[in-house]
Amino acid sequence: MSQTVDRALSILPLLARGPADLGRVADALGVHKSTALRLLRTLHEHGLVHRQRDQRYRLGARLFALAQEAVEHLDVREIAHPHLVQLNERTGHTVHLAVHEEGEVLYIDKVDSRYPVRMYSRIGRPVAITVAAVAKLLLADLPEPERHALAAKLDYPMYTPRSIPDAAAFLKELATVREQGWATDLGGHEESINCVAAPIRGVDGRVVAAMSLSAPNVVVTAEELLALLPLVRRTADAITRDYCGTTPEEDTA
Template identity: 50%
Template sequence: MSQTVDRALRILSDLGGGPKTLDQLAGLLGVHKSTALRLLQTLESQGFARHDEQHRYRLGPRLFALAHQALDELDIRRLAAPHLAALNQKHGHTVHLAAYVAGTVVYIDKYEGRHPVRMHSRIGALAPAHCTAVGKVLLAGLSEPLRKGAVSRIGFERYTPNTITDLDAFEAELAQVAAQGYAQDRAEHEDYINCVAAPIRDAAGTVLAAVSVSVPEPVLTYSGVLALLPDLLSAAGAASAELGWSAPPPHHDQEN
């Protein structure tokens, strides 16, 4: 791979962790600002990057369009749909399906809740990986090298008083998610939303997506959201079974 292409892809991956300034991107690449600027101008001209009024760079609309095309070729939404719809129908709460695409957490499907308080999420929107339950599930499911690389690019922006902004604390959180098989978001992204998420796996056990249930605090307390875990895990397991995954048998220690 040419150095220019490699650097351009690294910029897109870095932007997947959140908006960055020119200085930040040049530092992450280890190049002079003029070099980073030339790459960004090329990416902007093709619609893969854009900059805002604060002179920060973000992922551009063409990247999202390509991501949509790639997602349309996946069977995961179709296979998971009946199980997610049933979960949504049973409890009436918002159900999301998210995937890790091009270094970013993307909502690839959504089932609206029946209560009047609506979430701002939408299909195709990005979710911050460090403070959403789906983001934690997806990062925890990556191989160690990919996970470390992804975590190193997170800006740890604080969205609420509960947002995890410490690297060590977040790595400990991911270890817990991997061990317990689900993730929690207790008003970490939006200060009135609680959420739980679980992985959807393929036949090899690879985490392909994450499914979540999100509920506004006025509708259901945090403990009430945790009570939805059995049904969430059941839906995620059923969707995983559609992809060929079967849960390993429980391990029982034998006494000598």
Template identity: 45%
Template sequence: MSSSVERALRILVELASGPATISDLGRRLDVHRTTSLRLLRTLEEERFVRRMEDGRYRIGPRMTSLAQVALEGLDVRAAAAGHLRELGTACGHTVHLAAREGRAMVYLDKVESSHAVRMYSRIGAPAPLHATGVGKAVLAAMPQDERDGLLGEPPYDRCTPNTRTTREELAADLAEVADRGWALDDFEHEEFIHCVAAPIRDAAGTVTAAVSVSAPNMVLDRPQLLDLVRPLQRTAAAISEELGWSPDVSGSGAH
């Protein structure tokens, strides 16, 4: 990369954190003031930066529009693919990516377990919001009225003896999910399968998808499953970052 292009990109990165003067940029980038001025004028001509009345420079309208186009073109499945594979390789268990579509979660991608005993699931198949880890990870981030509208009137469908079928049971569970930042499917969807799930946020901080690690209880016990929460959360955060999310910008926290 040429030095001019590199410096121009560094200027844009610096201005992304807020307006700055020519002198400010020169000090931060360790370049002469005349070099900063030359690059800023070129960027201003192309509308990547704009000079304010007080002499400082800020990000310009062309940069903003390009960022918007880039974010709109992001595909959660494409953004997540590499991270799902890394998590699956590291833990050896089934990894799912799912997103909410209407009143259900739909599996978008899957990394198979390396164990002989596996769970059955199919990409494109729907799953209930209230009885899955991925569903609860999404529900926990919703306002109560939106959540109630999606779930309808209780009792909710019972998938196993452990399924939360009352509004009170599910609300208490979701409050814990929101507080700790991850969800547990405690054999609520399938009797012998448990999982942990973490929410995925888009650039606006909205949770519409989640990633999970699932395993039969004969392969992975509860303590071993909970040991996977940290790497799972790191994976969810990495995917969210690919989608343009930043806790510093969104202010929504890491949950």
């Protein structure tokens, strides 16, 4: 990257922290004011920065428009898929990716396990919304009034003795999931199947998708699957970084 482009791009994160005058920009870049002014004028011409009446500069509206357009065209499935395959290869278990759309939670990707026992789930099909781990994560992220309204209108089929029986229990489960940042389905939909899940977040911190790792009891116990939860969460975090366009260093800064 050329030095000029590097310096120009360095201005954007500076202004993201708030408006700055020419002197502050020049000091932050370690350049003369005339150099900083040329860079700011170029960014201004493209709508990426705006000069206020007090002569300070802030981020321009064009930058926000570009960011919104980029977000609208992001394909979380395309971004997530290589990570899902890698997790499947490391564990051998089934991996799912799900999103919340129009009141349903749908599987949008799946990588099957290596063993003969296969799960019934299909891409494009809705999940069992009151018990699935991915659904719990997606619904737990909803604002509280929406969570309560949704819980009140759902049916609560008892797929197994471990299924969530009613709205009160469902809201309690969602509160726990929201606080801990991960979810499980330990025999709630099928007694022989266990699942652990983690959220994928967008640039605003909201949950845009959820991924899970599932396996039958005949392959691994629930305790053995839970031991893989840190790996699942790291995978989800890696997808989040790719989806948001950040690096691990930026995440921890």
